[in-house]
Amino acid sequence: MANFFLDNKDLQFQLDHPLMKKIVALKERNFADKDKYDYAPVDYEDAIDSYKKVLEIVGEICGDTIAVNADGVDKEGPRVVDDHVVYASGTAENHRMLTEAGVYGISLPRKWGGLNFPVVPYVMSCELVSRADAGFGNIWGLQDCAETLHEFASDEINDEYMPQVCAGKTCAMDLTEPDAGSDLQAVMLKATWNEEKKTWLLNGVKRFITNGDGDISLVLARTEEGTTDARGLSLFVYDRKHMAVKVRRIEHKMGIIGSPTCELVFTDAPARLVGDTKMGLIRYVMALMNSARLGIGAQSTGISEAAYREALKYAQERRQFGKPIIEFAPVYEMLTNMQAKTLASRAMLYETSRFVDVYKAYYHISKERKLEKEERDEMKEFNKLADAYTPLLKLFSSEYCNQVTYDAIQIHGGSGYMKDYPVERLARDARITNIYEGTSQLQVVAAIKGVTTGVYLAQMNKYEAMTYNSDLDPLHATLKAMKAEYEATVKLVEERAADNSEYLDFHARRLVEMAGHIILGYLLLYEASERECGCVDYRTAANVYIKAGAAKNTAHRAYIESSTPEDIAMFRID
């Protein structure tokens, strides 16, 4: 009798953000569907009400089914039978329930059977599912593949596959190979056009493929013989009904065990080209990766939420030295920091989702009609913001969920190290979040552009110009000082890096983290100013987060100041 949506006021607040009005209007094309579909919203309030009601369904399935199954799924795991994947029984039940609830295809257009929800409520569903079972979150979140098809594939392909996704067919994105992990340009799986069969045929091996035996797979393959870089790669859609891909093995992983990670062998597997050849990695996979990173942001936030709740409950119940351990300073300090990190992750998650929503809605409208100039400008602006925020979100939320689950075990003490409490599983599940879909180190490579191009600084200025409740002035002053310190530090690094570009790489993470502490701090400041609720103390969270952020930024600045370009040599291992 648990509902992961209704019990989470912070999540519900995100649907009331002022930008939602614009998002709903764009997504619903001013409610054009209302006479065509009797479940389409007639106005803004109706749309938001529908999002809430549907998320309530997802929240209930998460609380009553998926979370209950999580431990069994973790122990049972998926297996390979006759070259194909059989899900753990709990996974199969989770999938069946969500299918019956008609929530797959949540963001896809109604003409294909979808619910046409914006990215924000879709991402909320990802967070809810991940809080219940992070491994299952992957199977749910791979709907992103359909979103990519929707963006780039032909009508013919979409007419065939979109209704299937809405009916609960699962997806996979087949990118990684034994020699192509972070460096996807090295993908070797071969696609050749067969004139006789009038189809592309795929041959080769993929590795570490999440839900690799899914019904619909997007496959990155090399179409241009003799090439070795990104320009020779194209994207294909493969249908499981052809039975031309074998699952050689499922990896034995540390966490997210319910999510089958497969090694796949393609043998003359017929597949259809998505969009144009040679654009596979350069354009389509980049878009896919961005949605996937947003998904990991949701997964990380969901795990943090679960771990924080488990730790809070335990600390309230567990008594030592004659009182509940939550009354001891080292314990309550950990808990309050865990909550601040969780709230900060969520604030960043939905800020990013809103940016994605606006630009994606414009993108789809642009396929129906020519955009006006200001619409085009707005699309570009929000696209830029989404691209800058996505790596920052992925970096922060995944690192935080590792920290939060680490502390959750710590609060449980010896019991947390045992398999008797869910925090042990949560910590194992968390460990992948800052590795896959681009490691934290790669997120920094993407995010440093936000530092050097000034996108982050412009956002800080925008946030600074907003009006906040006056009793938050001291906190706002801290953020302003942090911004000045950040600007000075960026300038210093750029000066020193002028003759030594490695100097910028060396300090990139520190600069990105400094920017992140300020941006996430502002998002929490906004929430503290706007929201009133008995269950979440936004003021405390903002206070705790901003003060800790200020201290960390000062430490980063101090380290950078004392670090000369020559120092880097000390770290190099030849």
Added chain:
Amino acid sequence: MKQLKIVVLAKQVPDTRNVGKDAMKEDGTVNRAALPAIFNPEDLNALEQALSLKERYGATVTVLTMGPSRAADVIREAMYRGADGGVLLTDRKFAGSDTLATSYALSCAIRKMGADIIVAGRQAIDGDTAQVGPQVAEKLGLPQVTYTEEIESLEGDKLTIRRHIEGGIERVTTTFPVVITVGSSAPVCRPRNAKCVMRYKYARTTSEIQASDEDYYPALREARNYLNIPEWGVADVDAEDASLGLSGSPTKVKQIENIVFQAKEAKKLTSSDEDINGLIKELITAHAIG
């Protein structure tokens, strides 16, 4: 073949499974205000059987519930899970009905609705009588299949039903119209469906609309008749006043006692003849049996 008509009997009940300190009043009656009102659990099992038939063979599924205005929640809940609509049987004259008067009222309504298959939960968790389903069947002069686990198939005019009996499972066939009661060992009800929720979320009874000022979309209600949940009173179902409410209810609750279970020493027995013989002897000695 014409469309199959299924009527599901459902009841809104106080959630007696989550009983707190204030669940009973001083006088020993149920304190309904302190308990959340829910869809009677076994009626959800019954609804699932109806929806499953609809899915497999095509049918209209209509929910019939008797209760006060707020019992319309039960009808909406059923619609969210796939029912096509419902009827709220509501009238002051129904108040105080025992199982006999209730089944009389329901049977009058069913006669008016017309039904090929009537499905009901085995019993409601507030009274636990398991009488209403069978009594409805008697009043309508229909065959009844109780303790159903699953309606397996429909072929021609024959339903094959698996029912739970003591010590096993029985498979029976029946023609319809028929009354079927479903127990908690039957499959659980499917979840709410997103599109159904969005389609039916503004479904209201007339009294609900009158009682609140939240009717945002009167135009929708006009265009989509399924958003109007019919309310039937005594006159609508041609029932006789004398058979309804307190006057139609021979059952009188004389006294309700609070029972406090006292923990007693437990004894573990194996299934060996020796243990069983020992137990029987002990029971005979204690005059518990024999």
